[in-house]
Amino acid sequence: MQQESPLRDPLILGDRTYHQITTDIARPIEGKANKYWYLVFTIAVAAFIWGFSCLAYTLGTGIGQWGANKTVGWAWDITNFVWWIGIGHAGTLISAVLLLFRQKWRMAINRSAEAMTIFAVMCAAVFVTMHTGRPWLDYWLFPHANQFGSLWVNFNSPLTWDVFAVSTYFTVSLVFWYLGLIPDFGAIRDRFKVQGKPLQEKIYRLLSFGWSGRARDWSRFEEVSLVLAGLSTPLVFSVHSIVSMDFATSIVPGWHTTIFPPYFVAGAIFSGFAMVSTLLLIMRKVFSLEHYITIQHMEMMNIIITLTGSMVGVAYLSELFISWYSGVEYEGYAFLNRATGPYWWSYWAMMTCNVVSPQLFWVKKIRTSLIATFVLSIVVNIGMWFERFVIIVTSLHRDYLPSSWVMYHPTWVEIGIFTGTIGLFFTLFLLFARTFPVIALSELKTILKSSGEEYKRKRAQNKAVADTHH
Amino acid sequence: MTGTKTIHGIYDDEELLMDGARQLKTAHIRVKDVFTPFPVHGLDVVIGLPRTRIAICAFIYGITGTSLAILMTWYMMVSDWPTDIGGKPSFWYYMNWPAFIPVTFELTVFCAAHGMAITFLLRSWLLPGVAPKNPDPRTTDNKFLIHLEVKPEDETRIVNMLRQTGASEVNVI
Numbered sequence: 001m002q003q004e005s006p007l008r009d010p011l012i013l014g015d016r017t018y019h020q021i022t023t024d025i026a027r028p029i030e031g032k033a034n035k036y037w038y039l040v041f042t043i044a045v046a047a048f049i050w051g052f053s054c055l056a057y058t059l060g061t062g063i064g065q066w067g068a069n070k071t072v073g074w075a076w077d078i079t080n081f082v083w084w085i086g087i088g089h090a091g092t093l094i095s096a097v098l099l100l101f102r103q104k105w106r107m108a109i110n111r112s113a114e115a116m117t118i119f120a121v122m123c124a125a126v127f128v129t130m131h132t133g134r135p136w137l138d139y140w141l142f143p144h145a146n147q148f149g150s151l152w153v154n155f156n157s158p159l160t161w162d163v164f165a166v167s168t169y170f171t172v173s174l175v176f177w178y179l180g181l182i183p184d185f186g187a188i189r190d191r192f193k194v195q196g197k198p199l200q201e202k203i204y205r206l207l208s209f210g211w212s213g214r215a216r217d218w219s220r221f222e223e224v225s226l227v228l229a230g231l232s233t234p235l236v237f238s239v240h241s242i243v244s245m246d247f248a249t250s251i252v253p254g255w256h257t258t259i260f261p262p263y264f265v266a267g268a269i270f271s272g273f274a275m276v277s278t279l280l281l282i283m284r285k286v287f288s289l290e291h292y293i294t295i296q297h298m299e300m301m302n303i304i305i306t307l308t309g310s311m312v313g314v315a316y317l318s319e320l321f322i323s324w325y326s327g328v329e330y331e332g333y334a335f336l337n338r339a340t341g342p343y344w345w346s347y348w349a350m351m352t353c354n355v356v357s358p359q360l361f362w363v364k365k366i367r368t369s370l371i372a373t374f375v376l377s378i379v380v381n382i383g384m385w386f387e388r389f390v391i392i393v394t395s396l397h398r399d400y401l402p403s404s405w406v407m408y409h410p411t412w413v414e415i416g417i418f419t420g421t422i423g424l425f426f427t428l429f430l431l432f433a434r435t436f437p438v439i440a441l442s443e444l445k446t447i448l449k450s451s452g453e454e455y456k457r458k459r460a461q462n463k464a465v466a467d468t469h470h
Numbered sequence: 471m472t473g474t475k476t477i478h479g480i481y482d483d484e485e486l487l488m489d490g491a492r493q494l495k496t497a498h499i500r501v502k503d504v505f506t507p508f509p510v511h512g513l514d515v516v517i518g519l520p521r522t523r524i525a526i527c528a529f530i531y532g533i534t535g536t537s538l539a540i541l542m543t544w545y546m547m548v549s550d551w552p553t554d555i556g557g558k559p560s561f562w563y564y565m566n567w568p569a570f571i572p573v574t575f576e577l578t579v580f581c582a583a584h585g586m587a588i589t590f591l592l593r594s595w596l597l598p599g600v601a602p603k604n605p606d607p608r609t610t611d612n613k614f615l616i617h618l619e620v621k622p623e624d625e626t627r628i629v630n631m632l633r634q635t636g637a638s639e640v641n642v643i
Contacts, residue, residue: 018507018612143546152546156555161572168576172583179587182596183610187507190607209591210600213610217594218509220522224590227528228583235579242572442610445508 003450004104006460010453011105013291018445021292025184025441026191028287033434036286044426051420054413055130063133065413072396072408077131079388080418082243083271084124085166086264086384089236090272091117092173095180096232099225104447105300108292111184111440112283112433113276114177119428120275121170123421128166130417158245165242169235176228183221184437186211240268247391254334254395257322263315270308270354271384273301277377281370283433292439295368302367305380309358312387316355334395342407343394346386353383475625478605479616479632480639484510487614490635491516494616499628503617505609524593528586535581539574543567 012021033041058065068075091113098106129135141163143153153160185208192201211217244264247255257263277298284293323335338347357379361367366376398405432438449455481487484506491513494501501517504510514521544563547553547570552560560566591597609615616637620628625642632640 022507022611143542150550152551154553154555155543155547155573156558156560156566156569158572161576164573164576164580168580172579175583175587179590183508186602186604187610189602190604190610193607205602206598208602209596209598210602211596211610212602212604213505213507214594214603215504215506215510215513215517216519216522217596218506219514219519220524220590220594222509223522223524224586227525227586231528231532231579231583234575238572238575245572442508 004456006456006463008451009294009296010456011108011294011296011451012444012448013294013453015454016291016448016452018448021441021445021448022187022191024289024291025437025439025444026188028434028438029188029436030191030195034286037430037434040426041430044423044430047419047423048427049420049423051417051423054416054420055126058130058413058417059135063131065411067409067411067414069406069408071399071404071406072393074131074396075393075408076410076414076418077127078246079385079392080421081124081127081131082264082388082392083385084120084127084421085243086240086268086271086388087275087381088117088120088124088169088173088272089240089265089268090276091115091120092169092176092232092236093269093272094276095176096229096236099229100233103300104451105297107443107447108289108294108297108439109276109280109301110443111177111180111436112279112429112438113272114173114180115429115432115436115438116272116275116279117173118170118177119425119432120272121166121173122428123425124166125170126417126421126424158242158249161242162246165235165239169239172228172232172235176225176232179221179224179228180440180443181207181436182209182211183213183442184440185209186213187441188437237265240265252395253328253330254323254338254391256331257319259315259318263312263319266308266311266315267354267384267387270305270312270358271381273305273308274377274380274384277301277305277373278381279429281374281377283438287433287438289439292444295370298370298373299368302361302373302376305377306358306361306367309354309380313355316351330400333398337398338390338394341394341398343390343397346390346394350383350386350390353379354387357383473621474619475622476643477618477620477625477628477632478639478641478643479618479635479637480606480608480641481614481616481636482612482638483636484508484614486636487616488513488516490616490632490637493631493635494618497631499618499620499624499631501616502619505604505606505615505617507610507612507614510614524586524590527589528582531585531589532578532582534585535578536574538581539570539577542577543570543573 066076068077094106094113095110098110129138132138141153141160185204189201189204189208192204241261241264244260248257248260250256280293281298284290320335323331326332357376360372360376366372393408397408479490481490487504487506487510491501491504495516495518504513504517506513547560547566548563554560558566558569604610604615605617606613606615616632618628629640629642
């Protein structure tokens with residue numbers, strides 16, 4: 001059995017047993033949803049339907065319905081694409097990078113963070129498929145045998161790299177998530193079997209792929225998880241690096257920056273952890289999972305938010321410094337215009353939300369306060385949305401020729417699509433929370449003895465007794 | 471099978487299970503299978519399971535992906551339709567390959583991850599509709615089950631042995 005320092009705070013609170021862990025995590029699946037769930041679900045579905053209508057309207061009439069124009073060719077669509085993709089990154093970071101670093105606290109939160117990844121990438125896909133204008137021709141993005149000459153996709157282009165990166169990221173994340181779910185579906189299936197509910201048992205039997213928990217299955221399962229984590233780690237860094245190269249390899253002032261890849265990756269983790277905090281704070285309350293998703297978990301995430309937020313802050317300041325120090329007047333103007341031009345409010349919203357607000361987490365009282373965490377997590381998400389808006393719109397709206405200077409305003413259709421993706425995200429997450437084991441219960445059982453509060457207390461007691469005898 | 475008896479020893483705790491499995495090993499009794507609710511580290515060594523080779527498969531799938539990506543980018547960008555794009559000439563592969571690294575990397579990961587996942591599912595025979603093989607539904611919750619197949623004359627001896635190692639239940643089938 002693994003040992004854990006007695007100095008570390010327990011990750012599982014109270015006197016828990018293996019059976020209790022199963023029961024606690026199966027409860028939302030077996031029980032009935034309360035009225036709040038139905039209320040939020042109705043709102044989410046309504047938002048999704050509205051967004052879907054706006055999407056259908058765009059499909060029928062073309063992307064002329066959007067506010068993007070000749071100068072600002074990328075605006076709302078790519079802002080939201082990058083925002084959603086960035087949010088997704090925390091899931092992979094928690095499940096893969098923290099697995100490689102053997103951070104046991106990931107176990108209570110990785111399942112829902114990975115679910116969030118998958119749903120967020122789906123929302124991102126909505127924008128990226130629609131922004132091409134003729135989404136029914138989106139298969140042209142992939143290299144395929146054709147009769148256009150034969151014309152292949154351009155592998156020199158970061159946009160093509162992005163197609164490969166995002167599709168690999170989505171499918172690998174989905175597989176990683178699902179493989180982790182198989183043993184837990186097995187546990188849910190067997191609970192329904194014991195309770196004598198054949199229909200539910202049948203459904204979860206199908207989902208569990210016939211998992212039986214044999215020793216050899218577990219040994220393969222662990223190896224697969226480890227290798228997948230090893231593969232997902234460079235993958236997640238590559239995805240947002242490549243997204244940043246969509247900008248960095250261009251010659252647009254404000255985009256042509258070599259620090260973009262690490263800066264975007266840090267920003268993605270920053271916003272992703274904020275979204276995980278928002279979701280988990282609600283979930284732990286609604287499903288009474290306070291024993292598993294503890295204040296300590298929230299604190300750990302807040303520390304990562306402070307770290308990545310500070311990295312983003314350093315990136316903002318170095319960008320600003322280099323734009324002046326380089327002596328390139330276009331570069332200098334792009335940044336001056338961001339901070340003092342007509343979109344100054346978005347720049348300062350970004351600066352306040354992303355650079356100033358996470359610094360509050362240096363205070364232990366604030367980073368262990370659930371209300372403060374909740375508020376700041378939303379502030380960070382707003383800030384990171386503005387970051388993408390600032391990078392995209394304010395860099396484009398003042399072209400080299402003053403005759404091409406324009407303003408960009410989102411139309412109701414675009415706002416509707418964005419609302420719709422938020423609706424889609426929450427619809428999927430709410431369905432997930434009611435039907436899937438929201439905590440990786442079999443993984444959590446492996447740390448019960450080393451990190452459970454009662455086990456730790458007993459061990460400390462035994463040690464104290466042993467010490468007095470010496 | 472005629473002539474053999476199936477014994478299920480059920481434990482409440484993974485440390486007792488490990489102990490039991492070790493004692494069975496010392497007594498040269500072959501453990502047919504063990505069903506546990508979570509991975510018990512070290513158990514595979516005790517019951518004599520060989521180390522899984524699935525990571526080697528992943529490596530092979532990975533280099534297959536790398537090779538496919540190199541072949542694809544070479545064929546499409548160099549052999550079939552070479553174009554000078556943004557001063558990145560593609561008349562020879564080496565001139566252009568830095569631009570192909572991202573796609574090559576992605577395809578390596580894609581093939582390694584999916585290949586390994588599919589191999590795992592097939593090797594452990596985990597597919598939609600497959601019937602679960604755990605003999606007791608509690609083994610996915612909190613019970614640890616040792617499955618033994620023994621000669622009828624050994625039955626009492628082994629049942630007693632399992633009881634002594636702390637098995638909470640011993641069932642002969």
